[in-house]
């Protein structure tokens with residue numbers, strides 16, 4: 262098939278059914294809300310979702326309304342890994358004891374970057390290490406957005422946040438972004454992937470793959486946040502694409518330890534292009550941007566090497 | 572004739588037997604002294620196939636309670652156990668099952684709180700979780716630890732209750748001491764604990780959203796609903812203990828009395844020291860003193876009616892706390908005083924703090940408290956201020 266034909270064909274394969282209903286309260290242009298919508302399309306209805314505290318929970322579940330068309334539970338901020346372990350175990354035990362029929366229900370955890378790489382890391386690590394059969398989606402908007410744009414360990418170097426402001430003695434975030442997908446890989450789980458709603462079919466494929474694989478699966482979803490990144494809401498998709506095309510956020514999978522780079526760019530676009538529409542980076546001096554450029558290139562090369570790309 | 576065995580069992584093993592006979596589906600727990608023998612025994616039961624359950628060896632107590640919440644929302648019969656620091660680490664999560672009506676059963680082998688580090692018993696951990704909205708009861712010996720754990724499943728899972736339930740057993744005094752006890756027949760127990768079905772467990776065939784976001788226009792109504800539901804659990808607790816008594820021959824009550832007939836002076840205790848207190852009461856009664864003992868079996872919901880009933884005619888009530896509420900004396904004493912405040916006729920209440928961090932209270936300790944309380948009452952009547960005394964302290 263020619264590329265033009267697939268372009269027309271592929272979107273038709275995606276269900277028109279919405280499992281995450283519209284009418285929620287996310288900001289205009291919210292990359293997280295869009296990602297959740299895509300993820301939920303890929304998940305289908307035979308799932309139970311566990312959600313951490315954060316933007317998603319707050320914009321989707323204001324009593325007495327809910328956007329969730331599938332069973333969904335939120336308890337607190339940092340325990341998604343543990344709650345999902347409990348639900349999966351309950352299902353296993355009840356099926357084994359003949360209390361309910363086995364309908365191949367799937368279990369999914371949702372959390373932000375804070376709920377994943379900071380406060381929820383222990384619970385997630387425990388769940389991955391124990392090998393529960395679940396899919397975990399981290400929606401990474403690179404800060405604690407729900408509480409007002411405070412830095413997380415997933416905030417990129419140099420970015421402004423309300424707790425890493427730039428000033429006479431500060432460039433903004435002074436640490437490099439924690440590599441959460443690599444932490445997941447280090448648990449030797451069968452499936453790890455990165456994704457972005459700017460690449461919706463790739464995202465949905467990865468969610469489906471993660472769901473079908475036996476054992477823990479981790480999908481890290483880059484989710485632009487116009488409110489926190491100080492970027493125009495209409496550029497959310499564009500910014501996601503630029504993150505991938507500049508090598509800032511490469512899309513790859515690690516299947517049973519094997520790396521696969523899904524989109525490879527021999528010529529990465531300059532990170533400046535990615536940073537430009539985002540006012541969280543506007544204070545950065547040329548030398549700091551150069552430093553970021555060098556780091557992105559170095560990391561990208563390392564990833565290419567792991568994926569065996571020459 | 573009821574089929575039962577008399578066996579010598581450690582409190583931890585007695586609790587584990589109850590969990591096995593209740594046929595729990597999911598156990599999530601993290602080891603901590605003096606609860607360790609329970610997790611070890613349950614692991615063994617699962618490993619040997621004596622109990623068909625998923626044992627989740629979580630990485631912390633915070634995750635233990637979180638996994639229990641998930642498992643309970645998933646419709647399973649769920650058990651956990653912890654102590655001291657572990658209960659404190661769970662603290663944030665403890666409010667979730669009570670607010671979301673998920674009937675988790677937990678046994679706490681009570682332990683003092685750091686610092687300094689202490690693995691021994693007192694009630695600081697229990698008192699720190701007074702307000703979590705769980706049903707809470709106390710055992711005084713291993714038989715009761717077994718019985719109350721069984722009852723906890725039936726109470727918690729009753730569809731008119733659906734509140735998590737905690738059974739407190741004193742660390743070491745119960746968890747590590749072997750006592751004779753009666754172990755009922757497993758089938759008898761199965762008949763006592765009905766199959767459990769949560770009315771709205773997470774299920775793709777009937778999707779629900781649990782744990783939504785509650786802005787001010789709706790949050791207070793959710794709390795009111797929770798409070799009303801919690802107030803209504805008392806009849807179910809009483810009913811369960813009645814059915815249990817009729818079936819197994821041991822009856823329980825929210826407030827239990829020992830030699831309280833015509834008692835002018837009453838001692839109030841909770842947990843295993845009640846048994847030492849009974850010996851003290853016997854000795855004092857032998858000397859002709861009008862003393863008796865009141866034990867709080869049910870801590871939450873607080874049994875106001877039964878408690879006020881129990882202290883009718885009492886002139887001096889001596890309360891032992893195994894916990895300090897810094898700057899406020901003993902927490903049980905404060906609660907008891909508030910329970911009596913509105914009463915027209917009420918006893919003088921004198922509080923003592925003792926048995927902290929596993930320090931023993933011998934029989935003479937209880938006798939001392941009663942004598943000292945009488946002195947303090949005289950001082951109160953003279954208009955003097957009386958402070959809560961910590962007993963057995965080396966100055």
Ligand SMILES: Cc1ncc(C[n+]2csc(CCOP(=O)(O)OP(=O)(O)O)c2C)c(N)n1
Nearest residue numbers: 314315316338373374375376404405406407
């Ligand atoms: C124990 C605890 N600490 C802090 C908070 C406050 N809090 C709620 S959401 C949140 C940040 C969420 O950030 P993230 O996980 O990245 O999700 P986002 O809102 O960015 O989607 C914080 C700090 C909390 N709810 N619980």
Ligand code: SF4
Nearest residue numbers: 288291316406486488
């Ligand atoms: S703050 Fe950001 S992540 Fe949160 S709803 Fe708004 S755009 Fe979405």
Ligand SMILES: [Mg+2]
Nearest residue numbers: 373374402404
């Ligand atoms: Mg975030």
